[in-house]
Amino acid sequence: MARLQLNKLEKIYGGGFKAVHGIDLDVQDGEFMVLVGPSGCAKSTTLRMIAGLEEVTAGEIRIGERIVNALPPGKRRIAMVFQNYALYPHMKVRSNLAFGLRLAHVPKAERDAAVDEVARILEIEPLLDRLPKQLSGGQAQRVALGRALIKKPEVFLFDEPLSNLDAKLRASMRVRITQLHKRLKAEGMSSTVVYVTHDQTEAMTMGDRICVMKDGHIMQVATPKELYDRPANLFVAGFIGSPEMNVMDGQISDGAFHIGTQSVALDAGLMQRLQSRPDQAAFGIRPQHLRLSGHDGLRARLQSVEFMGHEVYLHAELDGHQITSVATAADYEAIGTDDDAIHLTPEPGQGHVFDRHNGTNVSLPVAV
Ligand SMILES: Nc1ncnc2c1ncn2[C@@H]1O[C@H](COP(=O)(O)OP(=O)(O)OP(=O)(O)O)[C@@H](O)[C@H]1O
Ligand SMILES: [Mg+2]
Known part of the structure; x- marks a missing residue:
């Protein structure tokens, strides 16, 4: 369980392009924070810096009490779910779920127990002995979620995890993920989430709070209702609401x-x-x-x-x-x-x- 803080976080890419302009964001322990904004506003860059996949140019990232700027991804106690969830095609669901734990030399009995628990939470027990090609898009996405969940991270990072699914499946996965978040929270498990999307419906329906970004700047951070009722500027007013x-x-x-x-x-x-x-x-x-x-x-x-x-x-x-x-x-x-x-x-x-x-x-x- 952890709070996530970004302090004056900045990113300048190799060519000299400034993608993130010193942003401050405070995500509370157990909060579901959505980063939303048009293509190119630096949602992924921000998330990748939190994950440790992208170097920080200036500023500070804090997970709980630790400053993680210098830590490699594996040491940050985060788990990431991408749009392309790429399960290992030759491994059954069970092995896909357990893969990270096997790499970390977790004993078999413990791995099996962890797989069972995650499968129960995500309701994928009947799928454990299938290969990825025998899964529907939504089922595969649930297995990808399971791979994140099994790591028991302090912070979950999602980058447009639903954008490859059709509209109907997206709507049902949206509900599943928010329900999962509530359930983890209720069971006292780690549940701080940063969820990136460019879809305002996803942002409005899933976020406890939403951070609206534009060109590497934060335009407003507020609850969905607050953003809708009291947009701070024309950009947020135009972006939120349909x-x-x-x-x-x-x-x-x-x-x-x-x-x-x-x-x-x-x-x-x-x-x-x-x-x-x-x-x-x-x-x-x-x-x-x-x-x-x-x-x-x-x-x-x-x-x-x-x-x-x-x-x-x-x-x-x-x-x-x-x-x-x-x-x-x-x-x-x-x-x-x-x-x-x-x-x-x-x-x-x-x-x-x-x-x-x-x-x-x-x-x-x-x-x-
Ligand atoms: N490796 C890189 N080198 C230089 N510029 C980059 C690099 N990666 C991204 N950028 C630029 O940084 C800006 C932010 O990109 P980013 O991928 O974070 O946007 P995004 O908000 O995730 O967009 P999308 O919704 O399309 O995924 C863009 O202008 C992009 O062109
Ligand atoms: Mg992106």
Whole structure:
């Protein structure tokens, strides 16, 4: 069991490219931390430095009380699960699981007991005498998890472990991994996790907290709910949530936000929270909070409608901005649209104001 701390961690690759810009991250003992961000933002680089597979340029990595910068991967008490889990094809599942312990000269009786325990936890007992080629993708991924689990590491590191699986299997493995994490925690076993993904659904559903990265910088570290409700900047606002948050440029005056020829009243709560009044501002509102209304509200020109079952996504143009509103199918039918003009009203208390210069959300309550 261990806490993991990154202090001013930096990585400059051989060619001089700075991939990680002195990041600080504190993962609590037993916490499930997700690193998420677009391709190239240095999620894998960060994880590989924690694992000891990549040299640290500057800064410090601490696992529990130990600074591990100089330790080889085998001495760090970590286990890693990759996208390409590569089981040994000529070995049965049982031997694949026990392989690491055999290398470490663990006696056979102890190895067998460890294999049995891991197989029980992962519910793969019926698969122990099969070869990898006799497993489905999901079963093989569970065996790969088992190989990590059997090492009883202090920290589990996952790098996009589910990205090779189809959508349905990914969804069920997602649940399995979070359940496994809860179970390990309940049984008092080590369960600190750093899980890398570029999939925001995985991040939102699996993480106790999420660390959003961009270009080797951390943009925000928070719980899924906090990231969704209180994004610190335009990048996080756009990255978390689906469909993406609507962002409209304009100015604030007289308690309203002016977008081209139209304006939207800013509620008293939001006005009070404003830490500054940027001259170039952006109003942000999630599609779920932009309500289809009868005749009042912002006028927009409907361009297309996507039926998603009980919801519809209305894609529209509003004073040069491409926006989306999520309505229930029932509301959409009840209000209808004679022509392509629709009216949309932001739900009070749900809007955000961003400073266009640096992207900062200036409508968050000041932290106390
Ligand atoms: N060995 C290397 N030498 C030089 N640059 C590298 C090396 N490995 C990665 N990079 C660069 O470092 C940056 C971060 O790469 P990294 O693989 O950590 O990104 P990532 O967030 O894991 O992306 P993805 O989602 O595509 O896996 C990228 O710009 C990449 O091109
Ligand atoms: Mg990667």
